[in-house]
Amino acid sequence: MKDVILIVGPTGVGKTKLSLILANKLKSEIISADSMQIYKGMDIGTAKVSREIQKDITHYLIDIVNPDDEYNVSNFQIDAFKIIDKLLYENKSPIIVGGTGLYINSLVYKLKFGEDKPDDEYRNMLWDLYESEGSKLILDLLKSIDPDSLKTIDENNIKRLIRAVEYYHTTGQKYSKKNDSFREENKDYNFHIYCLHEERSKLYDRINHRVDEMIEEGLMDEVRSLITKYDKNSIAFKGIGYKEVIDYLDNKVDYDEMLRLLKRNSRRLAKRQYTWFRRDNRINWIDIEEYGYDFEKIADLILRDIDE
The missing domain is CATH 3.40.50.300 (P-loop containing nucleotide triphosphate hydrolases)
Structure with missing residues (x-):
């Protein structure tokens, strides 16, 4: 085994x-x-x-x-x-x-x-927004594109909030939908x-x-x-x-x-x-x-x- x-x-x-x-x-x-x-x-x-x-x-x-x-x-x-x-x-x-x-x-x-390529320029822009305006702007942005993601992301976890916004920007897909694949168990081990x-x-x-x-x-x-x-x-x-x-x-x-x-x-x-x-x-x-x-x-x- x-x-x-x-x-x-x-x-x-x-x-x-x-x-x-x-x-x-x-x-x-x-x-x-x-x-x-x-x-x-x-x-x-x-x-x-x-x-x-x-x-x-x-x-x-x-x-x-x-x-x-x-x-x-x-x-x-x-x-x-x-x-x-x-x-x-x-x-x-x-x-x-x-x-x-x-x-x-x-x-x-x-x-x-693999389909999710990092966009350093966009991510850094989001961090700059956070540093200058605070987390509310990032939260509002995520709520407008993928409110369901906030069911699993703590509103104080700015790193994951930014990650979710970046994911939508780079893939056109909702971060909350990405998590659906968590239910398919890996039975190879x-x-x-x-x-x-x-x-x-x-x-x-x-x-x-x-x-x-x-x-x-x-x-x-x-x-x-x-x-x-x-x-x-x-x-x-x-x-x-x-x-x-x-x-x-x-x-x-x-x-x-x-x-x-x-x-x-x-x-x-x-x-x-x-x-x-x-x-x-x-x-x-x-x-x-x-x-x-x-x-x-x-x-x-x-x-x-x-x-x-």
């Missing part, structure tokens, strides 16, 4: 910890399904595993492009399937871990890409999908604490260093953890406001991730609190479930 294990869930819930335990037990390797960890140098803000851990357990699709490079879900799908097939050929069970729902869906559903979750207020406390830890670990210096090498208007820097710090460095917000926004936006991301994964009834939900936060026990549970 082509067994492929997917560990998904919201930011900060413990996906990485579980994946490392599983990789050790299975003598296997890990494929990242995180749309921010692909970028070189963006380490603290994306909570990458350390270089030491990566030496012990091979990780794929981490640090593969510069922050100003183009990389999309189509690239991820192609790269991920190559790695999955390689590991299966080596009689290893691939372990895919991440919270980027579209990346996960590109594997477990029969999504086809035996996917075992597990989503970690815990009571919302506890997860939010954990996220708030993790943001404080990132600041202590040097997130500010990381961002300062990156924007000396790359254009701070690059798409990568629109991600949570980077846009807030850049706004602070540009004196658009003070330190306390930066911290508040960073925590708030991280919590909102977790909420969106929960909403995304609840749409797939193949997912096995695991309450980490029910298992006493014992990830060894959770790993054993997953392995028994796969064997059965």
Whole structure:
């Protein structure tokens, strides 16, 4: 059987910890399904595993492009399937871990890409509009061409709002209709999908604490260093953890406001991730609190479930 294990869930819930335990037990390797960890140098803000851990357990699709490079879900799908097939050929069970729902869906559903060519000039124009006029203009534009897309896109997720407008501009098709293909399951592999979750207020406390830890670990210096090498208007820097710090460095917000926004936006991301994964009834939900936060026990549970 082509067994492929997917560990998904919201930011900060413990996906990485579980994946490392599983990789050790299975003598296997890990494929990242995180749309921010692909970028070189963006380490603290994306909570990458350390270089030491990566030496012990091979990780794929981490640090593969510069922050100003183009990389999309189509690239991820192609790269991920190559790695999955390689590991299966080596009689290893691939372990895919991440919270980027579209990346996960590109594997477990029969999504086809290629007709959607990026239009950098148009996208940059939309970003300029957003920077000068705010998100309402982008929202109004999307409502006029594809109101149904707002059923699945959070109104605060400006990156996806712009993506949806650009998609309509480049293809003439509605972004909401593109998502219809999510329902055609990919049965070429035996996917075992597990989503970690815990009571919302506890997860939010954990996220708030993790943001404080990132600041202590040097997130500010990381961002300062990156924007000396790359254009701070690059798409990568629109991600949570980077846009807030850049706004602070540009004196658009003070330190306390930066911290508040960073925590708030991280919590909102977790909420969106929960909403995304609840749409797939193949997912096995695991309450980490029910298992006493014992990830060894959770790993054993997953392995028994796969064997059965």
